[in-house]
Amino acid sequence: MLFYFSAFLIILLDQLSKWWVRHHMAISEVIPIGGLIHEFRHYENSGMAFSLFQGYARLFGVVALIFISLVLYYRYKGEIHGRVMNVGAGLLVGGAAGNMIDRFWHGTVTDFIVFSDGGGILNLADIALNLGVLLFIAGMILNHYSSREKKRKYP
Template sequence: MRRRWKIILFYITAILILIIDQASKLWVRTYMDIGEVIPVGKLVYQFEHYENSGMAFSLFQGYARLFGVIALVFILLILYYRHKGEIQGRLMNVGAGFLVGGAAGNMVDRFLRGTVTDFLKFSEEGGILNFADVALNVGVLLFIAGAGLDWLRSRRVQRPHF
């Protein structure tokens, strides 16, 4: 039963991230012109509509579909390791859900549009992101935290008691 909840948690997380990401990008494409800036507040510095046909930091412009294939391979690898039982625990499953949802969100844009819609700017000097990018970062942190906790638990079990 516990394993079933971890599987459900993984898929619900991934699907929610994908839905939030795609809905927010649709809103930006519908209501903002490319290059338009909307000041927001403290956490998010501003919304700025940008279409990126490359990868992070606008590197390798024009290769969006190639990066879509890389995202698909990444998603398939996570699904494979989940199936093998290599991804254990709640934190690692939620982290993997964030990773899959984020990768899928940007993959959909790359395959269907040839660009990724970015709009979240967190500082004046920083790059422009989207919810999929944020989810990928959160996913990495959760995955590392889960792996670290699993490692600590395994060390505690292996210690001899005197």
């Protein structure tokens, strides 16, 4: 249930935030924020991360669909288990789906979050993907040590 809830929540929040940006900000418009989030800047990315491979948004949409299918397959096979891994996988699927929807529907991905460290321009789906990777890896490590401990107790 955590998997589906986190995936759905990310898709919903991501799409609502992008809708707001597309309807209330002109492209390249900047809204200063301050703090960790330096500003909101409306940017339409037709490529992938770091604006690489511009013009291939729909191709990356297909890649996202394949990625989502693989996560669902491994989850079905029982390879993804535990709360942390399921939330991580949900964030990965939600983030990939959020950007995939943009790629297929608009031909671009709406980015708008600029952090104060200057690490590029992101959206909520991108943040969910990054957090999902961290949680997924943490879940793998926790599951590894948990299974090791069980083997030690019950040889």
